[in-house]
Amino acid sequence: MDILFDKLIQKYSANQQLSKQTIAEIYTHLSILSFDKKHLLIRENQRHDYAYFIIKGAVRSYYLKDGIEVSTWFAFENDMVGSLHNFRDLPSRETFELTENTSFISINLKSLKSLIYSNVGISNFISAIIEEYAVFLEDKIFYSQLMNSLERYEALLENEPQVLQRIPLTYIASYLGISRETLSRLRSK
Template identity: 25%
Template sequence: MIFKKVCVYLQTRGISMSPKDVQMISSVTGHRIIPKHTIVMHQGKIVKKLFFLNEGIVRLFRVHEGSDYTLGLVSANDFISTPLYLLNGELSSCALETLTDIEVLEWSKTDVEAIKKQVSKAYEIEQAIMHRLLSWLQDMQIDAVCLTAEERYQKLLQQQPEVVQTIPLKYIASFLGIHQDSLSRIRKQVIKRPD
């Protein structure tokens, strides 16, 4: 069942759904494979879908004054857009680009509205998604202030090794806020250092 990873995601956050609720959500869940280097959410455009990343890696980025800044790197088993923007018809302040081929589950605004009306735990689900997003944003801000680029790289390596092994270094360097040559030096230092 393609919906299984969402169920596991929710269960790890203390939300278990009835078979009826699972069936209802499954009935409105779209499933797609999206190729590498596809923009799935555009900066400055209305958010049209809520996505759950079953497989693959995406980057959250923003273009500002002609420069491209990678704000986050997200790997499988997480939501990659928010119900808040979708339901409120808000413009996205960032964009999402696939860095690998990805497998997503997706819901339109109509789908999410139907879930909110028909699923008993819809409020808890929405709160869990928003809590995860806010925690992620807070962690990113704290890391940017309190950790060096090397420490942030090591944290990325520990928490998301598949990202470090899979995506081009330019995105990792952008995410860390450093130049690629600085990232190369950090990587050499990490390799030389015994565990």
């Protein structure tokens, strides 16, 4: 269990040496759990006190637009999933659904967040998670403006090959912002 937790701690404390006490403190807000494929981890329009770090499995996030699911991302092993809105104590804008049976480290946001004013290590730990997310969002915007659909598909193939292997094309098309038919036609080139 400590080995699993360490992977998470390491990832978001690369720039600092956390004290043994702080690590122990963070541990008390973590636990391990798993759900089956199709389980809804976080639901659109609901408050939720946890974020999750994927040990094994896959998660898709989406929101509804005119009753249609619009996929926003796919997360796998060693990725963090959670809603920034939830972190800010607001209802999530997205639903997070498991596309495989998945096991997680759950992170109690509310209780961990209450410590960021007194523990500088925890403050920087949380900050690193948010910074990583900001970089992810910035890249997403940058590449979506810079590239056309074919280039975006090819970049996904290049940078995130497991998405192509583990996620249905219907969801990928939706993520790329094109129709299933258009993606199918792009692929047959």
